[in-house]
Amino acid sequence: xxxxxxxxxxxxxxxxxxxxxxxxxxxxxxxxxxxxxxxxxxxxxxxxxxxxxxxxxxxxxxxxxxxxxxxxxxxxxxxxxxxxxxxxxxxxxxxxxxxxxxxxxxxxxxxxxxxxxxxxxxxxxxxxxxxxxxxxxxxxxxxxxxxxxxxxxxxxxxxxxxxxxxxxxxxxxxxxxxxxxxxxxxxxxxxxxxxxxxxxxxxxxxxxxxxxxxxxxxxxxxxxxxxxxxxxxxxxxxxxxxxxxxxxxxxxxxxxxxxxxxxxxxxxxxxxxxxxxxxxxxxxxxxxxxxxxxxxxxxxxxxxxxxxxxxxxxxxxxxxxxxxxxxxxxxxxxxxxxxxxxxxxxxxxxxxxxxxxxxxxxxxxxxxxxxxxxxxxxxxxxxxxxxxxxxxxxx
Amino acid sequence: xxxxxxxxxxxxxxxxxxxxxxxxxxxxxxxxxxxxxxxxxxxxxxxxxxxxxxxxxxxxxxxxxxxxxxxxxxxxxxxxxxxxxxxxxxxxxxxxxxxxxxxxxxxxxxxxxxxxxxxxxxxxxxxxxxxxxxxxxxxxxxxxxxxxxxxxxxxxxxxxxxxxxxxxxxxxxxxxxxxxxxxxxxxxxxxxxxxxxxxxxxxxxxxxxxxxxxxxxxxxxxxxxxxxxxxxxxxxxxxxxxxxxxxxxxxxxxxxxxxxxxxxxxxxxxxxxxxxxxxxxxxxxxxxxxxxxxxxxxxxxxxxx
Numbered sequence: 255x256x257x258x259x260x261x262x263x264x265x266x267x268x269x270x271x272x273x274x275x276x277x278x279x280x281x282x283x284x285x286x287x288x289x290x291x292x293x294x295x296x297x298x299x300x301x302x303x304x305x306x307x308x309x310x311x312x313x314x315x316x317x318x319x320x321x322x323x324x325x326x327x328x329x330x331x332x333x334x335x336x337x338x339x340x341x342x343x344x345x346x347x348x349x350x351x352x353x354x355x356x357x358x359x360x361x362x363x364x365x366x367x368x369x370x371x372x373x374x375x376x377x378x379x380x381x382x383x384x385x386x387x388x389x390x391x392x393x394x395x396x397x398x399x400x401x402x403x404x405x406x407x408x409x410x411x412x413x414x415x416x417x418x419x420x421x422x423x424x425x426x427x428x429x430x431x432x433x434x435x436x437x438x439x440x441x442x443x444x445x446x447x448x449x450x451x452x453x454x455x456x457x458x459x460x461x462x463x464x465x466x467x468x469x470x471x472x473x474x475x476x477x478x479x480x481x482x483x484x485x486x487x488x489x490x491x492x493x494x495x496x497x498x499x500x501x502x503x504x505x506x507x508x509x510x511x512x513x514x515x516x517x518x519x520x521x522x523x524x525x526x527x528x529x530x531x532x533x534x535x536x537x538x539x540x541x542x543x544x545x546x547x548x549x550x551x552x553x554x555x556x557x558x559x560x561x562x563x564x565x566x567x568x569x570x571x572x573x574x575x576x577x578x579x580x581x582x583x584x585x586x587x588x589x590x591x592x593x594x595x596x597x598x599x600x601x602x603x604x605x606x607x608x609x610x611x612x613x614x615x616x617x618x619x620x621x622x623x624x625x626x627x628x629x630x631x632x633x634x635x636x637x638x639x640x641x642x643x644x645x646x647x648x649x
Numbered sequence: 650x651x652x653x654x655x656x657x658x659x660x661x662x663x664x665x666x667x668x669x670x671x672x673x674x675x676x677x678x679x680x681x682x683x684x685x686x687x688x689x690x691x692x693x694x695x696x697x698x699x700x701x702x703x704x705x706x707x708x709x710x711x712x713x714x715x716x717x718x719x720x721x722x723x724x725x726x727x728x729x730x731x732x733x734x735x736x737x738x739x740x741x742x743x744x745x746x747x748x749x750x751x752x753x754x755x756x757x758x759x760x761x762x763x764x765x766x767x768x769x770x771x772x773x774x775x776x777x778x779x780x781x782x783x784x785x786x787x788x789x790x791x792x793x794x795x796x797x798x799x800x801x802x803x804x805x806x807x808x809x810x811x812x813x814x815x816x817x818x819x820x821x822x823x824x825x826x827x828x829x830x831x832x833x834x835x836x837x838x839x840x841x842x843x844x845x846x847x848x849x850x851x852x853x854x855x856x857x858x859x860x861x862x863x864x865x866x867x868x869x870x871x872x873x874x875x876x877x878x879x880x881x882x883x884x885x886x887x888x889x890x891x892x893x894x895x896x897x898x899x900x901x902x903x904x905x906x907x908x909x910x911x912x913x914x915x916x917x918x919x920x921x922x923x924x925x926x927x928x929x930x931x932x933x934x935x936x937x938x939x940x941x942x943x944x945x946x947x948x949x950x951x952x953x954x
Contacts, residue, residue: 259755267743468739472800474705476756477728624706630667 256478260486265493281452285502289509292441296434315386318345321360329401335393349381356380356390368405439589442511443582447562449498450527451555453491454534458547460487461538480622488531495527515588525606526581530558532613539620579605656681656838662711664697671697673862684839686853690953694862695842699810703733732806736813738797742786746796750803757804771799791822808838846946858952866952873948884939885914887931897930
């Protein structure tokens with residue numbers, strides 16, 4: 255059980271390191287910042303002044319409306335063009351002076367006309383010298399169509415009483431819209447899994463550092479197997495990750511993010527770190543120096559992030575069982591309060607275990623090879639062939 | 650000699666790094682309690698041989714038996730018996746000296762109730778008690794080497810392997826370390842790889858000369874020195890070296906061998922009787938005259954050249 259000694263010492267020394275404490279505090283600050291930005295974002299998109307991905311034409315073209323029944327005004331989108339209520343004479347004068355691009359006149363008795371199923375004549379006056387007239391014309395046409403459709407639907411509904419039930423959107427007691435709830439769940443999941451990618455440098459330092467500082471030679475002369483060394487080093491980083499995740503969850507909770515089954519979520523996130531650390535250890539065990547390991551980890555983490563996030567996002571649109579291989583999918587489902595059959599928890603757990611065993615096995619095989627440690631390092635193809643044939647190819 | 654007298658038996662060891670053959674069918678036996686020196690030029694295979702013996706490297710073929718245990722099947726047991734000090738002490742910089750020793754003591758499985766006493770004992774032995782709670786990164790190379798030695802001894806190993814322990818150290822520190830190694834003599838089996846011939850000469854019971862992955866000579870320092878022709882070496886520095894003079898000198902009865910190195914004549918003599926006559930051969934052409942007994946360095950140069 256020498257790996258516990260290694261893990262214990264590495265863990266203690268990491269927590270004592272000033273460099274680590276600074277990084278830890280920076281990460282916590284970053285979390286606060288992200289939560290603040292996210293909260294501001296969600297508040298904004300729920301409010302009328304919220305951000306919109308549709309380009310606004312406000313200030314681009316202006317339109318006067320003479321609509322005493324407020325029928326047309328109710329349907330036109332005020333964020334697209336500048337709209338001002340006016341009367342016929344003033345509006346015509348404004349149009350002649352070039353102060354506005356168009357003028358809409360809706361008959362004052364339009365509501366009565368609708369009730370009597372009569373035609374309403376909406377008149378549009380345009381300044382034909384102004385190239386922006388097409389924007390006004392399109393917007394007015396679109397509003398008239400929307401208005402007509404809406405009035406027709408209301409009329410049809412009034413004739414068939416059983417059709418009066420409207421589609422009800424299921425919302426939880428948070429008061430947020432469904433879209434915001436989905437966004438919040440996705441954001442929470444991403445925030446919780448994010449720290450798992452902060453600790454690659456710790457494994458690099460722990461494994462590649464042994465080569466660069468040449469302390470690995472002493473370690474290899476110790477009566478400990480390579481598997482115990484690798485296990486000890488990974489366990490130490492896993493311990494640090496466990497603390498970090500616990501901190502993040504507490505902070506998220508304090509900041510108002512409530513989640514069901516926090517222990518289950520915590521366990522899922524913590525065990526997700528295992529295969530990520532396994533992949534990092536493979537790269538570290540093979541790399542000659544920090545630079546090489548850094549490049550390798552950047553590339554591999556892109557793939558790992560994809561494996562985590564893509565199934566989770568896919569699950570939002572297609573509720574496929576395969577999407578559950580990502581623990582992030584499972585965490586998002588727990589956040590959304592979904593009732594998850596017990597057996598489905600085994601899908602991500604088995605996937606994690608499988609990848610963990612495979613990555614640890616490869617790391618140990620690489621770490622016990624003296625040619626990788628002392629050189630000359632074999633090529634990746636040769637290594638791959640040796641690994642899949644489970645024995646060393648004779649020179 | 651009984652085969653049990655040998656604690657280490659290196660048998661037909663081969664190791665290559667790519668196209669470079671580091672060890673070429675190396676055979677070597679080391680007695681219990683012996684201090685064996687391994688000398689050889691750079692790249693001779695000294696470090697490779699001791700790394701394989703310490704189970705850090707795997708040989709391509711051959712075996713090393715340590716106390717009758719094979720490096721192929723009993724690595725953990727063999728590693729527990731060996732204290733290894735590499736050329737650079739390579740210690741964990743962020744650790745305090747005491748913590749470092751404790752870490753390695755725990756890894757070597759020193760009983761918990763013995764660790765503190767053992768650490769204090771070792772710190773005293775390497776004269777580092779006053780710096781026990783300082784971080785390694787504040788130590789000079791000499792102090793690191795001392796802590797490195799303490800680390801190698803923390804589990805009280807039967808065999809200690811030192812790879813260039815005095816390399817790059819100032820003369821006083823190097824002297825202290827040599828004295829420390831001398832103190833371990835007889836108590837432990839020690840392998841000492843070194844470039845310093847006087848170190849090997851003064852410390853080692855036997856010396857093995859390694860070149861191109863093979864042992865080319867081995868024996869006590871006295872035995873090796875006696876293999877150099879002659880008991881006295883006469884060094885004559887002349888103004889204008891001349892081959893005719895060399896031929897004339899070779900005719901003297903006491904002359905065993907004549908080497909010319911630039912304007913330096915190295916003449917191996919059986920006795921001092923012809924020295925005056927040899928000097929007369931050069932008339933007034935001589936710049937300096939020196940006589941000395943052969944050293945291990947002479948043996949090394951003579952054997953390796």
